[in-house]
Amino acid sequence: MTAKSTAGPLSRPFRIDRLPRDRAGIVIDATPEEEAALAADFRIPAIRDLVGRLHWSGTSARLVITGTVSAFVTQVCTISLEPFEAEISEPVEIVFSDHEPEKDAGDEEADIPDPIVNGTIDLGQVTAEFLALGLDPYPRKPGIDFEPVTDATESPLAILKTLKRDEA
Numbered sequence: 001m002t003a004k005s006t007a008g009p010l011s012r013p014f015r016i017d018r019l020p021r022d023r024a025g026i027v028i029d030a031t032p033e034e035e036a037a038l039a040a041d042f043r044i045p046a047i048r049d050l051v052g053r054l055h056w057s058g059t060s061a062r063l064v065i066t067g068t069v070s071a072f073v074t075q076v077c078t079i080s081l082e083p084f085e086a087e088i089s090e091p092v093e094i095v096f097s098d099h100e101p102e103k104d105a106g107d108e109e110a111d112i113p114d115p116i117v118n119g120t121i122d123l124g125q126v127t128a129e130f131l132a133l134g135l136d137p138y139p140r141k142p143g144i145d146f147e148p149v150t151d152a153t154e155s156p157l158a159i160l161k162t163l164k165r166d167e168a
Contacts, residue, residue, distance in 0.1 A: 009037030010050075012124035016060045016098075016116055025067070028052035028127045038128055039073075042135065045083050046074035052127030054092060062113070063096045063121065069130040077141035084141040090134030096121050 010030050030038070030050035039047045050071040058064045070089045077084055097113035114121075140146075 008125055008128060009041060010034045010124040010128040011122055012127075013120045013122045016063060016096075016119050016121060019056060019063075025053070025055040026123065028054065028123050030071075030124075030127070034124075035071075038131070042132060044073055044075050044135070047131070048072045050127065050131060052092070052123065052130070054123055054126065058095075060116075060119075061098050063116070065092060065094045065096065065121075065123070065126060067092045069127050069134065071131055073131075073135065075136065075139035077144055078138050079144050079146050080141055082141055082144075084139070086136070086139065088131060088134040090130045092126065092130045094126060094130075 010028075012028055014026075028051065030047075032048075035047040035050050038050070039045065048071065050069070052067065052069045054065055054067040056063055056065050068089055068091055070087070072085055072087055074083050074085050076082070095111065095113040096116045098116040098119075099113075
């Protein structure tokens with residue numbers, strides 16, 4: 001049922017018509033190789049224990065995927081530049097549809113469903129995308145505080161005053 005594709009480092013395509021109806025859930029476990037490839041894509045040092053626990057409901061024309069994506073990630077602190085590990089737990093909610101979105105729906109903020117392509121959705125890509133959403137864009141190691149450098153003797157624009165005096 002699972003197969004690799006060129007969609008990304010973590011790919012688990014599933015045919016909508018073959019998703020079991022009696023068991024409306026699946027666990028996506030990334031391999032160490034997939035975690036390393038995703039870490040390289042996300043430009044972070046490491047990802048480990050990446051798991052997507054996903055459930056589905058709806059029809060083959062409109063499928064709703066919910067659940068959680070969790071992992072431990074190693075990121076680099078934007079202040080101290082030290083690597084540190086953080087736990088990610090990101091809620092998942094995404095809608096897939098086999099219908100083309102209406103072009104003049106009127107509400108620009110309405111979520112447009114992701115497409116069901118040739119009767120297939122990729123739950124590996126869903127797992128990777130929601131992991132990416134859970135990453136802190138400005139990671140800060142616990143206990144590290146940002147302390148801006150302030151020089152009370154001179155304002156940042158004081159240099160402009162000296163330049164103007166030099167011209168006169």
